[in-house]
Amino acid sequence: MKNCRQRESATIQDANGHAYRMKCVFDKTGWRLTVYDDDLWVADANCVVGNNVVRIGNLEVFEEAKGGKRGLGRWLYSILNLRNDVKNYRKRGLGTALLKFIVSSAKERGMQMVEGSLSPVDLVPNPDLPDWYKRRGFTVEGGGEFGCGRVYLDLQTR
Ligand SMILES: CC(C)(COP(=O)(O)OP(=O)(O)OC[C@H]1O[C@@H](n2cnc3c(N)ncnc32)[C@H](O)[C@@H]1OP(=O)(O)O)[C@@H](O)C(=O)NCCC(=O)NCCS
Numbered sequence: 627m628k629n630c631r632q633r634e635s636a637t638i639q640d641a642n643g644h645a646y647r648m649k650c651v652f653d654k655t656g657w658r659l660t661v662y663d664d665d666l667w668v669a670d671a672n673c674v675v676g677n678n679v680v681r682i683g684n685l686e687v688f689e690e691a692k693g694g695k696r697g698l699g700r701w702l703y704s705i706l707n708l709r710n711d712v713k714n715y716r717k718r719g720l721g722t723a724l725l726k727f728i729v730s731s732a733k734e735r736g737m738q739m740v741e742g743s744l745s746p747v748d749l750v751p752n753p754d755l756p757d758w759y760k761r762r763g764f765t766v767e768g769g770g771e772f773g774c775g776r777v778y779l780d781l782q783t784r
Contacts, residue, residue, distance in 0.1 A: 630654065638727055641719025648727070656683075657731070661724065666691050668715040671724055680732045682742035687721045689714045725762055729779060738782050744768070744775035 631653040637645050638661065646668065651658045655676065661669035668691040672683040690712045732740050744766075748755055756766040759777040768775030 636727065638720070638723040640723060644718070646720065646723075650731075652731070652735075657728075659724065659727065661720070663691070663715070666713065668713075669720055669724055671728060673728060675737070678736070678738040680728065680737050680740045682728065682740065685721065685724060685728075685742070687716050687718075687724070689716055691715050721758075722762060729781075733781055733784075739778055739780055740764075741776060741778035744777060746774065749773075749775075 631651065634650045634652070636648045636650055638648055639645050644663075647662045649660045649662070655674065657671075657673040657675060657680070659671040659673075660667065667688070669687040671685040674681045674683055691714075729740055742759070742764075744755060752758075756775060756777070760766055764777040764779045766775060766777050
């Protein structure tokens with residue numbers, strides 16, 4: 627069967643109403659969402675899609691969104707390791723907005739479930755992660771401080 631690739635632009639907003647441009651690629655087996663504040667790349671999500679389930683492979687809001695500079699300027703900044711343009715985009719509501727976008731895209735496409743995994747690499751620096759998902763309506767299985775776990779949202783019951 628043909629794997630239809632669909633490219634879209636979208637806008638999401640953080641908790642302060644600040645708007646971010648998002649490039650979206652949807653195809654039959656996966657989605658890639660890339661979020662920009664002007665020309666700064668600030669967040670990212672990749673999902674694997676199959677059997678009416680959207681699996682969040684990664685969802686990250688960058689603590690160190692670098693850039694804004696292009697070409698020679700960007701190269702000079704990187705070799706001189708200048709970090710005065712580093713910006714933290716967490717705790718602005720951007721992760722929540724990106725998660726909501728994934729859930730609404732899943733509903734629009736008739737998916738039955740959105741799920742993700744909790745791994746030690748995410749849980750050790752951020753032990754609040756299971757509760758972060760719970761506060762956003764997800765069910766959490768496992769995911770103690772050093773264990774692995776699963777989070778899911780059943781779209782059939784919503
Ligand atoms: C998990 C992750 C995506 C959350 O992103 P985020 O953009 O910081 O998330 P949010 O800002 O939406 O939520 C974080 C908290 O900041 C708070 N917040 C949001 N906007 C705020 C604001 N303007 N002022 C103060 N606090 C604010 C939120 O209320 C939220 O707290 P709550 O859960 O008690 O409601 C981010 O921490 C991350 O990238 N972590 C590393 C990768 C990772 O673990 N990904 C998940 C893998 S499954």
